[in-house]
Amino acid sequence: EVQLVESGGDLVQPGRSLRLSCAASGFTFEGYAMHWVRQAPGKGLEWISSINENSGSLDYADSVKGRFTISRDNAKKSLYLQMNSLRAEDTAFYYCAKDKAWAIDIWGQGTLVTVSS
Amino acid sequence: QSALTQPASVSGSPGQSITISCTGTMRDVGGYDHVSWYQQHPGKAPKLLIFEVYDRPSGVSNRFSGSKSGNTASLTISGLQAEDEADYYCCSYASTNTRVFGSGTKVTVL
Secondary structure (H helix, E strand, O other), X not given: OOEEEEEOOOEEOOOOOEEEEEEEEOOOHHHOOEEEEEEOOOOOEEEEEEEOOOOOOEEEOOOOOOOEXXXXXXXXXXXXXXXXXXXXXXXXXXXXXXXXXXXXXXXOOOEEXXXXX | OOXXXXXXXXXXXXXXXXXXXXXXOOOOHXXXXXXXXXXXXXXXXXXXXXXXXXXOOOOOOOOEEEEEEOOEEEEEEOOOOHHHOEEEEEEEEEXXXXXXXXXXXXXXXX
């Protein structure tokens, strides 16, 4: 079964850091670009970052550029998101997602990040 | 990186057809045929319905179809069913290798 499982979501104070992880299974992880997409509670989807198959291309939304870093470990079939200088507006469910033909065909269940003092 | 524009809500009766629009610019929807559509039920992860403007993944009902004209993409749901009540989002590849989602449309089956 193709599956993505996120972990690492937590309640964190503004200005602090957090690292999200995503474990992939059921597909050839190293063969696909991957994304992080977030959704604030009750709001719409927001693409925030993507990484290509060999980590040679990293892209970010303006809202997180310079604060968030995407990475992957193909040997461990894992995707990561390092989030620094967190703000209240970063509060959201964070989805790990697999790329397919410029779209996203597989989504994780999401992990909740809450930024609050 | 402004969100693509979708109507906040669309409704229809069972069996009817509805169309959801998704308007962007030449830097995203109008510039590339990399438009996708997603369905999201409350508390669930999104599900891919359409990719590359028109294509359906295996397992997705042919009641869902996509199209594009200029800077506007559209999703049509034909033969509307109760289970189609959900939120729908478009997404486009944008210049500088980024993606942009639409603002989302709540579909209500009357």
